[in-house]
Amino acid sequence: MKTLRLSALTGLAAASLLLSGCASVRNIEPWVKPYERERLADPIMKFSRDSLPDKHREHWHDVREGARGATGVQGGGCGCN
Amino acid sequence: MLHARLHRACLVLASAAALLVSPLVQAAPVAPSQAAPDFTLRTMDGKNLRLQELRGRVVLVNFWATWCGPCRQEMPHLNRLYDKYKGSGFVMLGVNIDDEPEKAIGVATKLGLHFPVLLDSDKKVSRMYDLNTMPSTVVIDRDGRVRYVHRGYRDGYEDNYDKQIRELVKE
Amino acid sequence: MAATRLQRWLAWSAPIRRTLRSREALRRVAVVLGGGLLAAHAAHAVDLPEDKAEGMIHVYSGGGVTASGPALLVRKNIADKVSLSAGYYIDQVSNASIDVVTTASPYRERRTAYDFGADYVYRDAMISLSMSHSKEPDYTANTFGVDVSQEVFGGMTTVSMGYTRGSDTVLKHDSPEFMDRVTHWQYRFGLTQVLTPKWIASANFEAISDDGFLGSPYRAARAFGTLIPERNPRTRSSRALKFRVNGDLGARNAMHAEYRYFWDNWAIKAHTLEGGYSRYFGELWLADAYLRYYKQSKALFYSDDAQAETLYLTRNRQLGTFDSVSLGAKLSYTWKKVPGQYEIKANGAYELVQFKYKDFTDIRTNSPYSFNANVLQLYVSATF
Numbered sequence: 364m365k366t367l368r369l370s371a372l373t374g375l376a377a378a379s380l381l382l383s384g385c386a387s388v389r390n391i392e393p394w395v396k397p398y399e400r401e402r403l404a405d406p407i408m409k410f411s412r413d414s415l416p417d418k419h420r421e422h423w424h425d426v427r428e429g430a431r432g433a434t435g436v437q438g439g440g441c442g443c444n
Numbered sequence: 445m446l447h448a449r450l451h452r453a454c455l456v457l458a459s460a461a462a463l464l465v466s467p468l469v470q471a472a473p474v475a476p477s478q479a480a481p482d483f484t485l486r487t488m489d490g491k492n493l494r495l496q497e498l499r500g501r502v503v504l505v506n507f508w509a510t511w512c513g514p515c516r517q518e519m520p521h522l523n524r525l526y527d528k529y530k531g532s533g534f535v536m537l538g539v540n541i542d543d544e545p546e547k548a549i550g551v552a553t554k555l556g557l558h559f560p561v562l563l564d565s566d567k568k569v570s571r572m573y574d575l576n577t578m579p580s581t582v583v584i585d586r587d588g589r590v591r592y593v594h595r596g597y598r599d600g601y602e603d604n605y606d607k608q609i610r611e612l613v614k615e
Numbered sequence: 616m617a618a619t620r621l622q623r624w625l626a627w628s629a630p631i632r633r634t635l636r637s638r639e640a641l642r643r644v645a646v647v648l649g650g651g652l653l654a655a656h657a658a659h660a661v662d663l664p665e666d667k668a669e670g671m672i673h674v675y676s677g678g679g680v681t682a683s684g685p686a687l688l689v690r691k692n693i694a695d696k697v698s699l700s701a702g703y704y705i706d707q708v709s710n711a712s713i714d715v716v717t718t719a720s721p722y723r724e725r726r727t728a729y730d731f732g733a734d735y736v737y738r739d740a741m742i743s744l745s746m747s748h749s750k751e752p753d754y755t756a757n758t759f760g761v762d763v764s765q766e767v768f769g770g771m772t773t774v775s776m777g778y779t780r781g782s783d784t785v786l787k788h789d790s791p792e793f794m795d796r797v798t799h800w801q802y803r804f805g806l807t808q809v810l811t812p813k814w815i816a817s818a819n820f821e822a823i824s825d826d827g828f829l830g831s832p833y834r835a836a837r838a839f840g841t842l843i844p845e846r847n848p849r850t851r852s853s854r855a856l857k858f859r860v861n862g863d864l865g866a867r868n869a870m871h872a873e874y875r876y877f878w879d880n881w882a883i884k885a886h887t888l889e890g891g892y893s894r895y896f897g898e899l900w901l902a903d904a905y906l907r908y909y910k911q912s913k914a915l916f917y918s919d920d921a922q923a924e925t926l927y928l929t930r931n932r933q934l935g936t937f938d939s940v941s942l943g944a945k946l947s948y949t950w951k952k953v954p955g956q957y958e959i960k961a962n963g964a965y966e967l968v969q970f971k972y973k974d975f976t977d978i979r980t981n982s983p984y985s986f987n988a989n990v991l992q993l994y995v996s997a998t999f
Contacts, residue, residue: 393769397578398541398570399812402863404511407893407901408815410807410861410871415671415686415702416945416964416992423675423682423990427970429911429934430877430885432821433855435762435777435803443512443578444596444662514662516954554954576769599695 397443404441474573476591480505480584483569485539485562488549493537493562496588502534502612503584504605507564507575509541510551514597515579519555521602525609526559532613533586539564541578581605585612661741661766663698663734666691667998677968677988679711679721690732698734703727706751714932717978718835718842726751740765745779753786753832762803770809777803787832797827813863818856825851836930838921845929848916853879857887867895877911883934885911901947903964910938919974932975932984941968943990957999966990 395403402408411417425431474481480503484494495503506522508515526536536559540548545563552561564570573582577595583605585591592608594601667690674683684705692698704727711721730747743762749755760779767774781799800823807817830847837843859873870892877885891905914934916927943966951959968988977984 393771395769395771395809395812396567396570396575397770398507398509398567398575400578400809401509401511401543402813403809403815404509405863405867405869407867407869407895408861408863410817410859413669413962413994413996415669415688415994415996416673416962418702418704419671419673419686419992420966420990427933427988428885428909428939429883429914430853430855430875430887430909432801432823432853432877433803433819433857433875434821435805435819441512441578441662443514444598510954513665551954 400441404443474582474590474593476593478590480582480588480590481569481572483572485564485569488552488561488563493560495537495584498535499588500533500586502529502586502609504534504536504609505539505573505582505584506536507539507541507570507573507578507580507582509578510547511542512578516551516555518579518597518602519557521605523556523558525602525605528606529609529613530559534609534613535559537562539569541565541567541570583608583612586615661736661739661764663692663695663736663741664690665998666698667996669994669996671992671994674991675988676990678970678986679713679716681709682706684725696735700730700732700734702730704730713977713979713984714834719833724751726754739767739770743777753788754783756781756783758782758799760801764805772809773805773807775803775805775807777801777805779803783827785828785832790832793832795828797825797829799826800824813865814860815862816858816860818858820857821855823851823853823855830929830931834929834931836921836928837919838924838928840920843928845931846916846927847929848881848927851879851881853877853881853883869893881934882915883911883913885909899949901949903943903945903947905943905945907941907943908938909940912936913974917974919976930975932972935975936973937971937975938973939968939970941966943967957997959995959997962992962994962996964990964992 406412421434480495482494482496484492487493495505504522504525506518508518510516522536522538526534530536538552538557538559538561540552540561541564542548543565545565548561548563573580579597581592581594581597581601582590583592583594591612592604594604667688669686669688671686672683673686675681676683684707686702686704688700688702690698690700706726706728708724708726709721710724715721726749728747728749730745732743732745734741734743736742741764743760743764745758745760745762747756747758749757758779758781760777762775762777764773764775766772779799779801781797781801783797783799785793785795785797787793802822803819804821805817805819807815809815827849828847829849829851830845834845835842836845855875855877857873857875859871861869861871863869870890872890873888875885875887877883877887887907887909889905889907891903893901893903895901913936914929916925917929917931917934918925919930919935921928943964945962945964947960947962949958950961951957966989968990969985970988971985972983975984976982
């Protein structure tokens with residue numbers, strides 16, 4: 364009886380944690396550690412290296428074509444600090 | 445009957461949850477007041493250096509990489525701190541985690557680092573210390589216990605390092 | 616009665632209370648409960664973009680249009696808290712395009728644009744404000760935007776959202792009584808995910824709405840063989856979804872591939888596919904090559920020569936059925952480098968674009984119009 368009570372309470376607490384865990388990804392460990400990001404920190408892995416030429420390219424695409432949008436990106440890189 | 449089934453279900457649920465939740469439940473391997481995990485790494489000069497041998501001195505271990513901007517920003521300050529306190533029983537270790545040690549040696553030489561640079565290219569020590577930020581700085585006291593952990597580098601952190609080293613060196 | 620109930624509760628909760636009395640157990644509970652909060656605060660903060668200055672000469676030449684000019688950009692960190700940027704862009708346009716040549720006369724015009732930005736970092740979020748002002752003799756455009764990006768999940772995932780509002784004023788040469796306005800709203804959402812230590816992917820979605828004068832006061836449409844002024848709807852609502860992946864191929868090589876799908880309420884559907892390859896040569900050289908394919912289907916009210924009376928009509932070939940293929944190459948030379956201090960690079964990029972229109976007739980030759988465009992960018996970039 365005692366163990367059932369204890370395991371029932373633990374089970375309930377764990378279940379509520381699991382549910383909250385489903386809303387976030389805290390229960391899965393990030394699989395790329397900050398000390399493994401050497402390749403991602405290289406400039407050739409950046410989505411945009413220099414802003415002026417990329418802005419110019421986006422500008423003439425917008426002017427000469429009917430489609431526009433969804434070009435800007437962030438993220439990746441060295442993940443420092 | 446129902447009781448036993450309920451009992452078993454709760455135990456299964458609890459153990460499943462415990463398995464999933466355990467990464468959170470485990471304390472970080474390197475936290476203040478814990479013994480600093482021992483390691484042996486090769487230095488830039490080719491000799492081996494073991495953390496245990498530095499018992500009795502205050503040690504600042506700084507994990508850095510050539511591809512990490514804030515790490516390079518921090519280096520001149522660390523150099524200065526090493527020169528300031530090395531006579532008072534203080535030693536600084538720069539653990540580099542580049543895949544290619546040659547690049548690390550090149551950058552360390554160019555930056556003119558005075559303190560020993562250790563090479564951890566297979567990331568064993570990084571994993572042991574469970575680094576979750578680059579750069580990471582761990583300040584260890586004379587008894588080999590971790591006293592302060594700094595994650596990342598921002599302007600002004602070097603003043604904190606200075607204060608902490610001074611405090612530990614006086615012990 | 617109460618005593619026995621209390622006694623029963625005490626007996627029932629004994630093992631739990633015993634556990635809670637243990638400091639170790641309390642610590643575990645605190646870690647579990649606070650784990651989420653700790654995870655969010657303890658680990659990551661984002662870095663401000665690095666200081667840099669860029670100067671560029673750009674040239675676009677194709678289909679009778681030449682647009683060229685200088686551009687400048689400076690970005691500086693203030694007290695490691697805010698990164699400010701300022702840009703200046705000039706477009707000297709010499710327009711003798713097919714529209715202009717066949718329906719009007721060539722002209723020269725200059726467009727000047729300024730933009731300003733401020734980036735602020737707070738823990739693992741970055742907030743960016745941007746403003747731009749673009750002015751040419753008959754068109755003024757102002758935009759204001761906000762972007763927020765947050766690193767989550769140990770820095771492996773970046774979530775970003777943005778909003779831009781633009782407000783333009785449209786005038787017409789030699790018609791001082793003509794004045795109209797356009798308002799634009801852009802909503803962006805992006806997700807970047809580190810897949811492995813060598814692969815990173817991103818997904819971006821953008822919804823754009825426009826309200827106001829959406830055509831050109833000079834452009835003519837054609838109905839029953841005669842030229843008439845074009846009639847565009849006064850609203851447009853579009854969506855674009857782009858997927859991109861960057862991969863490190865080892866030995867200082869990398870590739871990238873992206874696909875964008877665009878659709879709007881003018882019935883235009885467009886696909887963009889691009890692939891590129893980058894490679895280092897020695898310590899000083901970096902080369903890129905890229906191939907881009909773009910295909911679009913026409914707007915509902917687009918017609919080369921309308922044979923029926925419709926509410927809206929346009930012959931703007933940018934809204935017709937066409938595809939374009941472009942091949943580009945870029946070369947970067949590291950001119951001066953002091954690691955940890957500054958780095959200056961000289962770069963050049965060239966792109967050859969072939970446009971092929973399916974339902975726009977070149978009335979000079981009576982065949983579907985097509986032309987090649989050359990795009991050249993020469994720029995110097997310095998980080999310090």
